[in-house]
Structure formats: C-alpha cells, structure tokens
Amino acid sequence: MKIMIINPNTTASMTEKMAQAARKVAAPGTELIATQPADGPVSIESHFDEAISAIGVLDTIREHQADAYVIACFGDPGLLAARELTAAPVLGIAEAAFHVASMISTRFSVVTTLARTGIIAEHLLDQYGFASHCRKVRATDLPVLALEEDNDSAYEHLYQECLLAQKEDQIGAIVLGCGGMADMAERLTEALGMPVIDGVTAAVKFAEALVGLNCYTSRFGDLAPPPAKPFIGRFEYLSTRA
Amino acid sequence: MKIMIINPNTTASMTEKMAQAARKVAAPGTELIATQPADGPVSIESHFDEAISAIGVLDTIREHQADAYVIACFGDPGLLAARELTAAPVLGIAEAAFHVASMISTRFSVVTTLARTGIIAEHLLDQYGFASHCRKVRATDLPVLALEEDNDSAYEHLYQECLLAQKEDQIGAIVLGCGGMADMAERLTEALGMPVIDGVTAAVKFAEALVGLNCYTSRFGDLAPPPAKPFIGRFEYLSTRA
Amino acid sequence: MKIMIINPNTTASMTEKMAQAARKVAAPGTELIATQPADGPVSIESHFDEAISAIGVLDTIREHQADAYVIACFGDPGLLAARELTAAPVLGIAEAAFHVASMISTRFSVVTTLARTGIIAEHLLDQYGFASHCRKVRATDLPVLALEEDNDSAYEHLYQECLLAQKEDQIGAIVLGCGGMADMAERLTEALGMPVIDGVTAAVKFAEALVGLNCYTSRFGDLAPPPAKPFIGRFEYLSTRA
C-alpha cells in the first residue's frame, strides 16, 4: 500500500518532519512517500496562500499514483477537488485530527499558529460537522516557519497555550492546528497528561484504514471526475476530453 | 493488537457474521475476538432494548482486556460509558460508518431495519455532528433477525431501498444501519456502483488506526474513570473504592 | 391521580428529600409516590452510573402502575426507553426544568455538581432543543452525596456559583443540575431575586398537566411498545411475546 503525503507548502524541511512523524506510526506494509509542490508559497497562513497551494496539491495528485493521499496542511486545501480527481481515498489533516478527537473525547480545543488562520479552522469545523465538539480555537501567534527555525521556543509557546486550553476549556483533548507541529504531539501528550492530536499521523492511519476497507472515494454524484473540458493559457495542461 | 468486537445483542450467529466480515479487512497483526453478552435481548430494536443491552456491553469491557473495543450495534449502546471504563479506544459502528461516509462523499443516506429505529440514528447523527451530511434515514421494515433467517429476501429488500436512495437522495454513499448487514456491504457496493458502508468493518479499521497512533481515550475530564462508589443489589459487583 | 417519582439512584434519603419538595407543590388530588431502585449506584456522576441506573428506572416502571412517572436524576436516564414501556406520561427532571426555564426567561444557565456531568447536560440541551437558550453549564465540583451529608456547606457553594451566573451570564433564570438540590431552589430564588428552578417539582407539575390534558405518550411510531422478543440470562424476566 502506497500512501502519498502532500505538503501543500514548498518547504522541504517541513515535508521531512511530517514524513518522520508518519513513519513512526505507519503499518509494516505501508510505503510512505512525502513530497511538496515545485510551485507555491513557503508556508500557508492566509486564504490567499491556501488558494494558491491548492494548485500544487492537485498537480501532485494528477502526476502521482498512490493508494491514498494525505493533504498535510491544516486548512485541507483542495480537498474536495482532489477527491474528484481520484478514486483513491484523500484525507486532510484537519479533518483527520477532528475525527480522532471526536472518537476519544467529547469536547476538544484547537491550538494553532497565527490568529488569522483560526477562521479557516472554524469554517472546516462547520463543514465537517465538529463545530459543537470544539470548545475554542486558540492561537499562539507563531508564524508557521517559526516551527522550523526555533523549535524549542515554538514548543514552549505551544505548551503554554495547551496548558491554558487544558485548564480553561473543559475539554478532553487538544488538536494541533498545523502540520508543522507533527513532531510535538507525542511530547505534549505526555507533558499534559491528555491526548494531543496531530493530523498528519491521524490522516495516514485513516488512509490505511480506508484502503484496508477497499473503500474508495465516491465516483457517484458530486465527487465524480470533473466534466471534460478545455483549459486555456497557463492551465492548458489540465484540459480533458470526454 | 487485540480488538474485541462486542455484539450487544445475544444472538451468536450475528456475532459470527460480523466477525467474518471483520476478519476480511483486519490487518495481519490484528487479533480479532468477537463476543456477545450472556444477558440481554436477542436483537435491538427499541430504546428499551438498547438500554438493557448497554449493561452487557459494559460488563464485557470490564471483564475482557483488549487494545480496542468495537460496539457492534448501530445505536452504539453504552458508548460514552464504555469510554469511561477503559483507556483503550472504543468505537461504535454507527459512529465509524458515519465517519467513513463523510470521508468519501459529501452527502449520504442511511438504510436501516425498522422505521422506529430511525430516531436512534437521527439522535446519533446530531450528537456526532453528521446531521447535515445525512440526507435521509430510510427504513426497510425488516426486523433485525430477518437478516439472520432469510438472508436472500432481506438482501433484496435492502437492495431495493438502496436503489431508491441512490436515485432520489442526491448522495454519494450509503450507510447500512444494522450490524447484521455486515455481510451485504460489498455486494451492494458492486451492485449499486457506489460505496455502501458497513460500520463493523469500518470500526475495526479505525480501532486499528487509533491503536497504531498510540491514541487512547481521554482520561482527562468527562471521560475519566467513573468516581468510585458503592452499587447495591444486583449491581453490587460494580462497586468501586477510591 | 397517582404520580410516581423514581429516584434513579439508590439513596433513600435523596428520594425522601425530593418527595418532600414535590409534596409542597402537588395539587390536592395528586397522590405522590416516591421510590428508588433496589439495584444500582448510590449516586449518578458519570455516563457509566447513568447507564446502570436506567435499568432500575425501567424495572420500576414495569413493576408499578401510575398515571405518570418522573425520572428524578438530571441526566434523565432511560427516558425514551421508559416512554416505550407505558402510555402514561414520563418526564425527566432535566427536561422539565429546561422547559420551565424557557417559559419564564429567554436565557438561563445550569448550575450542577461535578464538572464531568456537564457534558450530559449539554447533550440533553441539544437533544431537547434548548442549546441556544442555555448560556452556560456551571459546575460546583460538589459530589452528589455532599448534598446529603453537609447541606449547609453545599448550599453555600451552590449559592456562590449561582451568584456568578447571575452576574456574568446575561440570564434571567438558573436551572439546578441535580435532583438532590430540590430543597434549595426556593431559598436560592429568594436570595438571588431571580427564578432558580428545580426539575423535580417542575416535572411533577408538568406530569399533572399532561394527565389533566388526557395526554398520553404516543403509541404510534418510534415510542410504540418495544417489539416482543426473548431476553436471556439475567434479563430473561424482560422477555415478551407478540
């Protein structure tokens, strides 16, 4: 079974960090491939960054066969479009983390990077159905790449915000709101004495589960392959014929 | 990894059917144990049956160590209570099926047995957050044990209702609303050309995923072990001391 | 008119306290009978306690004829199952208190015992439709039996939390989140100058109202009597024949 982790931003060190976290939990028979697009932003911290990064995600899926795909940015950029492109299961890491949290706790909080990305998490919580399971979306005001550059300081910020969540939010679990935090979930889980969930590892295990179930993305209805049509200009390579 | 499937009703043939379906999808390293309580109803078709069956589920978890548990009745009887009793992940089959459906389609319908149990599914959809993902809960008016006794006729009823759902509901997937339908999901998936999801197999694979993530049921907050206290009469055996 | 108050826990002193509160408000023609199961937990402070206590509630209803029943624990254990067992109206005390609160205020808060039981209240608010009428579920961290053992200290804790609710929550009323607080509602109402609602008395008066309306629990659809079937083992006594 081949699972492809797609880091939607172009920072290879973050891809590698997420791949390492994923390898620790992957099943023996799982081949993990991690990649990032050749085109796009170095980090994703706005609706704009997300919109651009979706192209890289979709290009990657078109170019690479796999048994399942993981979109490893907490905004799940391009998720529904990706599902149209392939019958292989596609999982977003925000989605996967919310699902896990709802299976082991009744209420959780999200701890993320910049406050401005909180709204993206809120929109996903609404769309996926977890709005009432999430008590609060908390921000650390860490830029995404701070997680790469000064890992210790970033951990400390994250830990302090998680502590606040644990004390104030009446929750049973915490969801980490950035793929770049994948290496910290285990340490935080131990430090806090409560589950702290990383979406990258969660998505990989759910991908294994769906493949193991022979379960594929629905080809019936609104996730069927996009209608064939011409694209022009820079996107001419996306043209399809019926 | 040892996963215990608990059939909350007392009909051993249904347990066996679900175990067979589960074995087909279980990972190589997974040891599957399937059981049903010694005490309780032969099928679960009402709030009353559910309430009684929860006792058998909880007794089973108290008596048997496992790395994860699956509660294999579509009403997920005793689910939150079970999570208080153990740090091992516990999954309900309704819950698991809804999660899978939301990962491979944007909208789904449920096809269940008796119309009266539809309300149980509706309550779970609300509690789990999938109310707006589910277009319709459809009933076949088959009693649960009809699935054991006349499998062919039951399949035909089920197939016809699934066809209606596919034509009328604007959906991408169907969730089967009874553990006793576990042997029919694959055949229906092929016949309809769209994913038909059985919760037993889904729950087993998600249980594997959670165990693989080292993810445990939160011991912090409202799912912590129940406060120690005396029980009296028939339930004295449940007494605990602080 | 005979109304039976069922205390789902096995602590007789709490039954008596609730019966006294109820007698103060019962109509002249109402015969009040208060009882508790012979089997079950001495207090209800977890999903597990609730699941077990439901059996006692259902046994009591099966064994005792009445014109209406009140389930006198704030989690309303076994409520829908109870309604299947009898055409007589059955009211939960959480339910009744929420209904009253919504009739005399636009927004209310709940003040309960242990924080962990808050989630039970939240689930009921969702299911009954009062989620947006409730501003906050507040906990005093009092164990249920502390209400029996040191009533003065318990009152003081409760009063302080109610004061906070009154100051901070922008509410018009408070709902007490435990049947064991039935003796404190009147005193708190006076002390705070705003309605503080006890569910036991509320449920008794609503039971009288429903009986007075000749209104019975629907026998049509999902609350019809449970389908007849065998139960085995310890629960064989519940077997029914069509």
Place this chain on the structure above:
Amino acid sequence: MKIMIINPNTTASMTEKMAQAARKVAAPGTELIATQPADGPVSIESHFDEAISAIGVLDTIREHQADAYVIACFGDPGLLAARELTAAPVLGIAEAAFHVASMISTRFSVVTTLARTGIIAEHLLDQYGFASHCRKVRATDLPVLALEEDNDSAYEHLYQECLLAQKEDQIGAIVLGCGGMADMAERLTEALGMPVIDGVTAAVKFAEALVGLNCYTSRFGDLAPPPAKPFIGRFEYLSTRA
C-alpha cells in the same frame, strides 16, 4: 387561581370555543376567564394581523389582573412583551403545544390553516428550540374563520391533512396550528389513534403548573418591566414614570 385566556383576535365565538375546551381540562380550583380585545382584526392570518393583535393582547394584560395569562393565537403575538408587563406566567399556545408534543413524542408535525402562516410557525419553532422536533408544517388552506362557519367541512379538511401527516411524516404526534381548532383535538386524537395536541388546553394546564410551582416570569434581565418613559399620541396612555 385565576387564569385569563386572551384570544388576540376579536371574534367572540372563537373565544367562547376556546374557553369551553379549556374548561374541560382546568383543575377544580382554577377560575378561567376568556376574553378578546375590543380593538383589532377578526382573525389573524398574516404578520400584519399579528402585529396589530399584539396591542390588544398587551392592553388586556395591563387592564386585567390574573395569576397567569394564555395568549390564544398560534403565532403567540406579543408574548415576550407580555412577559415584561407582568410577573405572572404568560404562555403562548404555539409554545405550549410544542412543549407538550416534545414530551410525548420524538417528532411531530404541525397542521395549520393558510399556507402563508406556516412561516410564522417555522420562526417560532426556531426561536423556541423545536425546529428539529418538527418534521413538517402542513397547511389546509382553510381561512381561520372557516373554522367558525362550517365546522364539519373544516374538520374533514383537517382530518385529511392529519391523515397525510400520520402516513408520510414519520411522527408520533400532531400539533394543531390554530386556536380555533381547540374543539377538534380530542376527536382527531381518537380518529387517528395518535396524540393530536391543541395549544389552548396545553397552555392552560402549563399555566396551572407554573402557578402551582410559585414560578414567576423573571424580573431579572431582559424580561424586567420596560424602562419608564413617555408615549405620545394614541399611545399616551402607555406612558410610565420611573
């Protein structure tokens, strides 16, 4: 105990019909007074009619002391304003009927007069919290006064629509959407074999219940008496001083 039923329209025969239905269910000690405003529309079939009728309701409450009030039009006109005017409980008949329906069934439908008034019922269901308990708001296209003029034909229309609701809506009870149907609930309940709820009688019994609980409309917060102030012109008589 003195309960005043206020028919918000000016048709005395409808007042009398509702009073008769209420007298059948009132407790021995209850004094029922039924009245209608001297000013306003002869029936209420639009937002406009409702807005005007609210004045009559509020005038009546200001002019008449009672231990509780019932606003006997299914749009509950002036309900929250009425609650500001008096500490005595005030109940709307839509509100009361929805509460009863949710106590004896899990899902219900409303059968009302003109289709255009369905939106008023929908708004109330949302505000009161019963939106997900109501399957469908059904109209008979009967004008309100047709219920006065040709009672037999009106009953037949109503019965046919109730039959449809019973067959198609997966419900356990029906709520009648007009005070003028108060005399038909009992007959329909028998004819259909399921509870058909009239809000007038429901509100009277709930009013008795609230008075019996010594429960008053909150004077704290947003239902406190309106701030004192001058009114001018036709409404000068409403002026108050601090």
Place this chain on the structure above:
Amino acid sequence: MKIMIINPNTTASMTEKMAQAARKVAAPGTELIATQPADGPVSIESHFDEAISAIGVLDTIREHQADAYVIACFGDPGLLAARELTAAPVLGIAEAAFHVASMISTRFSVVTTLARTGIIAEHLLDQYGFASHCRKVRATDLPVLALEEDNDSAYEHLYQECLLAQKEDQIGAIVLGCGGMADMAERLTEALGMPVIDGVTAAVKFAEALVGLNCYTSRFGDLAPPPAKPFIGRFEYLSTRA
C-alpha cells in the same frame, strides 16, 4: 427614487440625526424623506416598546408612498408585516448592518445600548442567519436617549466598548446596535482602524440597490398582501375588503 426612513420612535431629533447620516451617503438621484410616527414611545428599549412602535411603522407605510422604506430601529420592528403591505423593498437597519458586516469581515460583534436589548439582537441574528458570524453582543448600558442628550459622553462609552470588542472578540468589524449611533460610525471607524457599521446608512444604500435592480418584495406566498378582513374598535381604519 424616493426612500422613506421611518424612525419607529417618536423622537424627532433622532430622526433628524439619522436623516443627516443618510444624506451623506445617498446617491444623487435619491430623495430621502425621514419621519417618525405621531403615536408611540419616545425610545425603544424593550419588547413592549417594540410591539407598540410597530403600529407606527405600519401606519406610516400605509399612509406614504415611497420606492423603498427603511425601518430605523435596531430591532427592525414590524419588518415582515411591513413587507406584506407593499411591493416596495423594506429594510431593517439591524438586518442591513448585519449584511454589510458579513460582506467585509468573517466575524463581527454588536455594540448596543442597554443590556436588555441584546436578546432582541440575538433573535434577529438567528432569524436572519448571522448567528455564527456574530461573536458577541455587547452592551454599553446607555439608554437610547442618552445618545441625544450627552453625545460626547455617549461616544466615549461607545468607544471604550468598541475597543474591548476589538481586543477580545477576534473580529473584523463592529455593528452599532442603535439607530441613534448613526452619527458616530465614521468617527469610530477612524479611531479604531476597523469598519464600524451603522445600519441606517447601510439600509439606505441597500434600498437604493434593490430599487436599482427593479427588485420588489415578493407578492407570492407568505409575504403577499394580508387577506382582506374587518378590524374593529380603534383599528377599524385598517379594515380591507377582498
């Protein structure tokens, strides 16, 4: 194009203030007429004041032809009834302000006068669909007429509450919760560096937009003109014939 601004309270100075704010933004071809009823409360600070003021609003619309109407009180009194009376667009200022806020921000807060009117804003947010876009309804405890009498002090109170909203609420815009604040939106917008929205000006511009679209209030279905009927007593002048 003639747009009529109806101040539902009877305080002419407030009408004039709102008209001035509106004139600043009206298009060249727009004729603005501002008026207030001859009958009603001098300010609107309760459900009761609102109910009475609706009559003045409806009388004004019946008596004056215009191409569009603005109901200039933040509770939007009589809005749906007004829409039944005329095909011309009718806009409430709360409604208009919420719409604007949702077009330029993802989340906003409301800053209003008395805390007791917050519930009116909450009900409108629910009915209009903006409940999840609004983080918080904040009160300044300023009576409405304080905005007329001591404008500087009122501004300062308002500014301080807006500052709190900006710091604490994770919002992108603020909605002012009273028509009497129409003269302060511009100044607050500059002082805070974020959009502060006044509903009066918003409603006027939306009215121009709807008229410019040749868009009229639906005459089909539930907003069709009210059924013809007699009114009696003080309201006889409202009688209509089919």
Place this chain on the structure above:
Amino acid sequence: MKIMIINPNTTASMTEKMAQAARKVAAPGTELIATQPADGPVSIESHFDEAISAIGVLDTIREHQADAYVIACFGDPGLLAARELTAAPVLGIAEAAFHVASMISTRFSVVTTLARTGIIAEHLLDQYGFASHCRKVRATDLPVLALEEDNDSAYEHLYQECLLAQKEDQIGAIVLGCGGMADMAERLTEALGMPVIDGVTAAVKFAEALVGLNCYTSRFGDLAPPPAKPFIGRFEYLSTRA
C-alpha cells in the same frame, strides 16, 4: 466609481452577457469593466474547476485597480482570498443573490445547472448563514456552456424547473445558480410572477452600495493582507516582502 466584474471562467461570451445585464442596472456614475482570466477552464462545473479558476480571479485583482470587484461565478471562487488582497469591497454572485433573496422573501430556492454543483451552493449557504432560508437547491442538468450555445432551449429547461420550485417549495423567490443565467432573470420574473434573482446584477448594486458607504473590506484580523513571504516556481511572481 469603477467596478470590475471578473468572470472566473475563460469564456468571453459569458463575460459579455453578464456585463450587458450589469450595465442595465448600474448607476449613472458607475464605470463597469468586465473581464475574464487568460488562464483557466472554459466553464466551472466541479470543485476542481473552481480551485483552478480561483487563481485567475486572484491574478486579475492583483493586476487591476478598481473601487470594487464582483466574482461572477456562483461558487464565489477565491472570495475570502480576494478580500485579503484589497481593501476594495469584493462580492461573490452567490453571496449577493442570497442576500437579496433574504431581503424580499422569507424562503427561496436555488435553480442551478448540473446537479453536482448543488453541493457547492449548499456549502455556501451554510457558510453565509442562509441554510434555513433556502428550501431546495434544484438542478436542471444543463451544462454551463449550454446557456451560451442554445439559449432558447436552456431558458425553457430553466423555466420548467422554476415552475416546479414555485409550485412545490413554499417559497417567495428563486435564485439563479449560474452567472450565465444573468440574461434570463428578468424574463423569468415576469413569466413566474415572483422575483427571480440573478447574482451578477445583485453583486454590482451591492458593490455600489458598499462603495457609497465608504465601507471597505476589513484590514483588521483575518482578512488583513496575507503575511509577506516567498512563493517559488510558477508562482514566484506572487512573492511579497514585509
């Protein structure tokens, strides 16, 4: 005032059709510019088409100064990202049409092209807050470009579906679910006798309104300009520096 209409697909004839419809309603002082990207799909009929088209929308906004922008595809592709890029108001046509519909009716239906795009409308209805105002999203199964190629036949299909909506959905207005239907709204409005709303014209008039209010897209919080950062590869031109 310069308003730019951006047709997110690359079909110039559709741009021109939308521009013509917009010019009919634009105010005298409004300069309308309509354009479409040089890169992208010829029509938008899937999540995939939408994701690609967002790039063209964002490029257009970056390259062209205007006082306001209209994104003229019913999926509102790139809307929130666009708002980060400019303080000028940006309106989507789905958004604008829903807002108009909620101002002139209490309930509406959407009539769109392919059934598969219905889910996009549903997601937007949820996000914008209009889910309960919309009775039904109906599809005609017309491909988007059929609206260009055989306009008469397309109109007839559309008309028939609108008729069904009018008869069956208990609505007061219809929203057209594709920018390519902009030329049909007026004719359908007349044919049906109820408002049929086109989002292109609605968005232009709302854009005029927001500009006239001096109202700008919030620069505070989550819609502030995206954090400066490098983009690489094909998207290097998007790089910004702090």
